[in-house]
Amino acid sequence: MDSILDQFNQSLGNLGTKLQGWLNSLIVNLPDLLLAILVLVVGIYLTKRMQNYFYRLISRFSDKETVNRLLSNIATALFFLIVLFIVLSILGLDTALTTLLGTAGVAGLAVGLALQDPIVNLFAGIMMSMRTFFKIGDLVETNDFFGVVEKISLRSTILKTLQGQEVVLPNKNVYQNPLKNYSTSGERRIDLSCGVSYGDNLENVKQIAISAIEDNLDYNNNRPVELFFTEFGNSSINFTLRFWTNSGNQKNYMELQSNAIIAIKKAFDANDITIPFPIRTLDFGIKGGEKLNEVISAGWLEKGNGNGTD
Known part of the structure; x- marks a missing residue:
């Protein structure tokens, strides 16, 4: 019984010694602790202010709300990490932080390799937002798909094809592959290929075809209607007729192209110009x-x- 009491008293003595040592250490390090607390409080205040500053700064280069918030949060997190490193350095714990950051870096590398495609799509979405290649409502062609841009997010771009299907394209594919935007310039060129009989007068053919477009269609008259004979075909002398429209809308484009074919056919019939069958x-x-x-x-x-x- 006495041995148990002696052991208990010894444990209490050790505890008291430990507590006394911690108290002495606290008193010795009290100035550093107060300074670290002060730096931490000021750092938290500055972090909140810096978040708004980062957001306004990034908004000068991008008008995408989601991207601006994401980048400002990343910049704010990095700023607070610097503040935390300073605080731990004051307390003499910077070595522990370095070890922790190294461990986090290894873990982050493993996660990055596992989530490589989503991360690449995310950064591609950010880069696409920083530079406006296209916007919602534009008619584009990319990755062998042709349609109107319905939605742009940080991970994917959604197109609606002219047949009504929705196509979800990862931003990585959109960013790394060629993209045609038919809406940016506000105008498109229509190319019509046709052929006439070897017995027709080619100068008359050219004049009549150009007049058929100029007199019957609402085209972009700031650009000339052009006709070029291209080859001697098996059954006809072939040509390409080109003119421009001010509309990037696909329906208007196809209507104007259809009306051009009708106008040329009527003009050729009226002037006894033959579009020959294969003979x-x-x-x-x-x-x-x-x-x-x-x-x-x-x-x-x-x-x-x-x-x-x-």
Whole structure:
């Protein structure tokens, strides 16, 4: 019984010694502790002020609310991390913080490798927001998809195709691949390919086709209507007619293209200009060949002789 009491009294003595040592250490380090608390309070106050400052600064370069908030929060977290490092340095715990940061860095690397694609999509969304390549409502073509931009987020871009389907594209694919924006310039060029008969006067064809566009369509008359003959085809002499529209809307584009085809067809019919069907000309009178009438006559003669012998 006495040994138990002695052991208990010894433990109380050790505890008292420990508490006395901690108290002495606290008294010795009290100035550093007060300074660290003061720095921490000032740092928290400055962190709140810096968050608003970072947001206003980033908003000068981007008008995307979500991206601005995200970047300002990241910058604020880094600022507070610096404040925390200063506080722990005052308390002599900077070595522990360095060890903790190293451990967090290794863990962050592992998480980054596991979430590589989402992180890449996130940063691609941020970069796309900083530089305006397109906006909601634009008609674009990218990654073999053609449609109107419906939604832009930090992870993906959603297109609505002209057939009505929604396509979700990761921002990484949109950022790293070519993109055509048909709405940025506010104008588009329509190219029509056609052909006329070899017997038609090409100068008249050119004049009549251009007049058909100029007299019947509401096109961009600040740019000229152009026609270029391109090749001698199997059945026709082919040409390309080009003119511009002020609308980037796909429906208006297709309506104007359709009206142009109608106008050219009417003009050609009115002026007896032929758009030929695919044809093949057989000429047995070429050098080294035989004339068609001689071949037919020979065939009938041979047939008659054959009937006479049966």
